[in-house]
Amino acid sequence: MSLGLFRDRFPIKDAGRFEAKYWLPRDGGKVKCILCPQGCEIGEGEAGKCLVRINEGGKLWAASYGKVAAVNIDPIEKKPLFHFYPGHYILSVGGVGCNLSCKFCQNWELVEGLAGVKFLPPQELAELAVKFKSQKNIGVAFTYNEPTIWFEYIVDTARILKEIDLNMKVVMVTNGYISAKPLEELSDYVDAMNIDLKFAKEELYKQISDAYLKPVLSTIKRAWELYKSKGRPFFELTYLIITGVNDTKEEFEKLTDFVAEIDSNIPLHISRFFPHFLMSDRDPTPEKVLFQAYEIAKKKLKFVYIGNIWGNKGEHTYCPSCGEIVISRFGFSTRLIGIKDGMCKKCGEKIFGVFIEENVESNGKILKVIF
Numbered sequence: 001m002s003l004g005l006f007r008d009r010f011p012i013k014d015a016g017r018f019e020a021k022y023w024l025p026r027d028g029g030k031v032k033c034i035l036c037p038q039g040c041e042i043g044e045g046e047a048g049k050c051l052v053r054i055n056e057g058g059k060l061w062a063a064s065y066g067k068v069a070a071v072n073i074d075p076i077e078k079k080p081l082f083h084f085y086p087g088h089y090i091l092s093v094g095g096v097g098c099n100l101s102c103k104f105c106q107n108w109e110l111v112e113g114l115a116g117v118k119f120l121p122p123q124e125l126a127e128l129a130v131k132f133k134s135q136k137n138i139g140v141a142f143t144y145n146e147p148t149i150w151f152e153y154i155v156d157t158a159r160i161l162k163e164i165d166l167n168m169k170v171v172m173v174t175n176g177y178i179s180a181k182p183l184e185e186l187s188d189y190v191d192a193m194n195i196d197l198k199f200a201k202e203e204l205y206k207q208i209s210d211a212y213l214k215p216v217l218s219t220i221k222r223a224w225e226l227y228k229s230k231g232r233p234f235f236e237l238t239y240l241i242i243t244g245v246n247d248t249k250e251e252f253e254k255l256t257d258f259v260a261e262i263d264s265n266i267p268l269h270i271s272r273f274f275p276h277f278l279m280s281d282r283d284p285t286p287e288k289v290l291f292q293a294y295e296i297a298k299k300k301l302k303f304v305y306i307g308n309i310w311g312n313k314g315e316h317t318y319c320p321s322c323g324e325i326v327i328s329r330f331g332f333s334t335r336l337i338g339i340k341d342g343m344c345k346k347c348g349e350k351i352f353g354v355f356i357e358e359n360v361e362s363n364g365k366i367l368k369v370i371f
């Protein structure tokens, strides 16, 4: 959840006019939110842990509906998604608040609401995405802060976006802390996700993020079942290695085994930590730790990446059969050099993901900062 360190400056103060989904009435005018596993019991006039779902008049309201804090057109690689329309862009929006309270939050100014918000209705957001389609924009990504707490806004925007153009895509960059039913509902609209798996140990989730590991693992397993049965959501995983916190060989092995048991095709991004927020006293992840984790994961998974070190061998996509580089990268700049019709040009192996063209190139720069 937002830590609420700057509560007096948090821009969401009133309940607004959009009723929330996924809540139950409780005695004495209280409500229980069941959107995420935090399961907050919320008294009259109060907000849940995420600070953006407010009880007013014995009803729960999605108080941050449509209130955006950042809008950019980013390379899809920045989410990170490396196997979903690589070389393309996505209109990326973020709001305020979060249902976790990570002490290393990389977007804490946004999450804590320091940036301020403005109202962007779903129709306008959808139209904005379509406007940039000719510049390789594939849709809308809900990102930067935790999108689960924007549930109603995502569903409404996705409906409108797909009514305007069925080919436009919806993406979420999420911590995976969502209840089973809303996840299932989202799978009708959300085409792809990047899900953060923050720790392999239960106690670290509690100590550092005020959450539990099990619900995140359940989300990943369930998302895979939904993907296999409905073709949505396609997803990739991210594991941020924090110096001295989640950087042991045992944790990498545990994490790799968990992913491999679901499917060895699931791409895993091992990401470098830089000192931030309440963990500013830590050193950046040593490169050798990242490469050690990479080698462990590569033994069991087909697609492993190292993020936040530009120009390393762990940025490219290699064919899992012949080892040829099929997509080369430097930072977010991308070239689809060895892939045709979703297959390795050299040996014909099918590469897991969605690739619509060959010879796509992008320079990896943000196309536009809108807000």
Ligand code: SF4
Binding pocket: 001, 033, 034, 035, 036, 037, 038, 039, 040, 047, 048, 049, 050, 051, 053, 098, 099, 149
């Ligand atoms: S979405 Fe917010 S209010 Fe609802 S259970 Fe999660 S943290 Fe609590």
